Amino acid sequence: MGANLFSNYGEAVAMILFGIGFGNLLLQSNLIKKIIGLNIMDTAIYLFLAEKGYIADRVAPIVTNGVQSMEAYINPIPSGLVLTGIVVSVSVSALMLSITIRLYQRYHTLDLDEISIRLKKEGL
Amino acid sequence: MNFVQNFPAVSILLCLFAGIISSGLKKKAARFVNTVLISIVGFLSLCTLIYVMGTGESFVYVMGMFPAPWGNEIRAGVLEAFTALFFCIIMLLSLAGGRKKLADEVEEGKTFLYYVLMDLLLASLLALVYTNDLFTAYVFVEINTIAACGLIMIRQNGRTIEAAARYMIMSLLGSGLLLMGLCMLYDLTGHLLMSNIKEQIKWVYVSGQYRIPLLVTIALLSVGLAIKSALFPFHAWLPDAYGYSTVSSAAILSSLVSKGYIFLLIKIIYRVVGFEIFYESRIVDVLFVFGLMGMIFGSISAIRENDVRRMIAFSSVAQIGYIYMGIGMGTQAGMEASIFHIFSHAATKSLLFIGAIGLTDVSGGSRQFIELTGSAYRNKWAGVTFTVGSLSMVGVPLFSGFISKLLFAQAAVQNDVKMLPALIILGISTILNAIYFMKTVIRIYTPVEERKYESITFKDMKLYVATLACFIILNVVLGVSSQPIADIIGQGLAMFS
């Protein structure tokens, strides 16, 4: 168990980061902090993917001096996934930020709970 | 390769293109493009359905030129094609029913964006239904979320933006878990295509390795999708999102968007993890218990609600509980019942939303029960529709809701352990449903002495009435001739594995 954990320390760190991000996104009431949590969470997943794709002592599959054997390269698919994931998370963050701006313009606060309370008072 | 096999991929691409084109169009043109698009996609799905039923087996469509382990694939069977067709019908009807309201609630200059979002939403739903690649599924899950968020907040007021924010947060939590699950699945198997993963998982499972990671993966996938489809207790965002957005959005969100995720979950159960392995993990029991809790608490919240739209929204929580209860039953019959309930609930809930808007419109726009008194006399068609929807929800025979409950109960009695809780909760939930829906129906049919609001005439809303008629017909068809649909579901599930 301990040895496994140590040899896979990258994944372990990714998981811890994922937990931190998830907790922030779920529990923070400040919208900006929530978005930061979201980014930590997503990044942790990319770290996990990158760790999974990397094989020790191999290089990125970029062909410079002729194709070497398959054994020489790392698995490129996770890197592709990371790129796609980044695109997705950027767009999602942008959307979240824009919602935050809207809410801030209306209510001059970033605290989601307080916004809910005000909405109840408005009685909409 | 048969020509028809191109249709699923073509319909997804058509939706994406239509979205892009519509962003440069004016309101009416965008609406026209959208209507035509949904009709075409519906027609293509119908062709696919007929084709697949003719051949009796599903087909795989390879995107680009890369074969199995690397390329991206689309897979269409009977259930996929039927779901796509059904989604198109519901979307078309919901949009037609809410068209008039949309003009009031959305800024004039932004209406075309609504249709752009709708095109993209359809694209993502179709992709969720058809895709055979998990990472593609993830990407379209996110597109779906973004489009849905846009649909919520296109009506600009504080409530909708707050609801959109809450919806986004919950969705992102869900998709975070889903993505993590996918990565771990990739880690375990080295594949992203569903069929390949399944083979590998079977192998891993038989070899007895990686039991705990597998369990964690299944848990992550199920919980992620459960959060996204608003399973109790992750439903906090739902009443506001459904209650305050414009009515077509509410109808489509409750009947299609959440169902898209559930459909994906069912696909994962059958095509990725494998039915037996999924049920040998204890995750099903968790889903079962949360489903049951949702059935009760959703209904209780609905009873306490004073706002008709929010009441219907809470009822959705209960109905999603039903679906998860069926999945959690752990039998083929339970799964079939759940899938039938996906359709029946989609048909009924959108009908209720569209019907309710007709009632609130003739009550000065207020959604409080007290103002709705007698509204069924002011708008007869909406009153009848709402009554039909309520009866269906309560589970009166001849309507679709009864068949769902019948199927759930039939599934329940086959499972000795879960039979009693399932049937008892089903009973309590039925009675709770009856309490709040019948309360509303009696309220809208209680005559009022003084005429506070104008009643509405047929001329003002031909399209609306036609939509309502279609909805009612759809509901009764599901309720009366359920057997063909149940057959399609059974056939489709057989094709899954």
Place this chain on the structure above:
Amino acid sequence: MYYIILSILFPIFTGVYLLVRKEMKSRKNLLMAAGIFFVISAVLVILALCMAGNGLFTLFNLTNRLPILFKIDEVSVVFSVMAVVVIVCAGFFSFAYMKHEGKEKRYYGYYLIVLGVLIALCFAGNLITFYMFFEVLTLSSMPLVLHNGSKEAVMAGLKYLFYSLSGAYMSLFGIYFLERYGNTLTFSPGGVISAEMAVQHGGILLGICFAMLIGFGVKAGMFPMHAWLPAAHPVAPAPASAVLSAVIVKAGVLALVRVVYYIFGVSFLKGSWVQYAWIVLTLTTVFMGSMLAYREPVLKKRLAYSTVSQLSYILFGLSVMNAESVTGGLLHVLSHGFIKGALFLCAGAIIYMTGKTRVDQLRGIGKEMPLLMWCYTIVSLGLIGIPPTGGFISKWYLAQGALLSDIPGFNWIGPVILLISALLTAGYLLPLTIRGFFPGADYDYGTLKKKEPPLIMTVPILILTALSVGIGLFPQIVTNYLSHIVERVI
């Protein structure tokens, strides 16, 4: 064959037509239309009974294993004839009575729908068809309860709805199980439970049977789920109360007949705990209903409590499960239907003419409307069980059945309770007659006016009275017919 479907759909469609069409120009047109619809419906039912024969008529399949099908047998004939007679009589009575209640178009619309649904219930050939129309019956009869729209009526209507839905769900619960453990849901005399199944799943089947008894018993006002009945029946307009109390509750009785004798079967249930529990429940209800009726001052409520008690006479007969008791029970279905219909119509006529609802206000009523009160007295005697009315014959059979049954204890407790209850029945029905005809020395004869109700009210009451007496005078016609049923199910 098609008469069956026609006799069900005609009243339903004409009812819907009345509901959706615009207000008629004059009241006369509406009454004319409603009257014609009543007559045609009745004729169609009779045609269906004569022409349809014994075949099964499958309408469509709900799912592969659940067809919606209709079949006419002797039980259908008994119940449908009773239902049609009472409904048509009360319908014509409404022509005068509903003048002061208003909203007549809606009333006749739902009234016709209820008629159609009841016919469908009588003709239903399997449990799922029966259940379907049972639910629809609850929903379509609720507007009759809600008719005057007062807060009291709405509360009573809701109470009715929730009791009925809960009951129906309990029965549905049973249907689910039966579908799993039984081989068919189609009614067949003697039951569908095979000996093998009775051995294998005996315990669970008995449990289901009990749940279904309680569930369907809600509609028949059986203890412990009887509380809705005294609330819901009196708030409806009088002719509607007559239909509710005389006919619609019989749907519950019909359900129990079907479940006990046509699904589970006597051989399976006889001697089981379910039978004993059921007997206890019915006897409790008989006694309790009479007691409550005895203490109730408002006439219509008193009659409603009386319904609770009298229905359980029928159920008691069914629960004893021998030839005499079942004959008595089914006979009481007919006689109670006619009698209770007549009683509620009398109460309605009194309310219509005088506006008085409490028994103690009705001193000297016999002097004001002698004909009406004579009818009231005759049918009251019938309900108490005094010859020569139908009630006497049915109670005779019931008591005999109880005495002949070999159930220890109940074979003497049963008749005793029936007797006590009969005394109580006399106690709550006859004071009206006595006070009505003999108001006492201090009654002011100077203000006495003849207030005999109009002909359209009197004639239906007279018909029902005549029928209830007729059963008593010529019982063998009915009992001969009933013996066909009894032979096949016992």
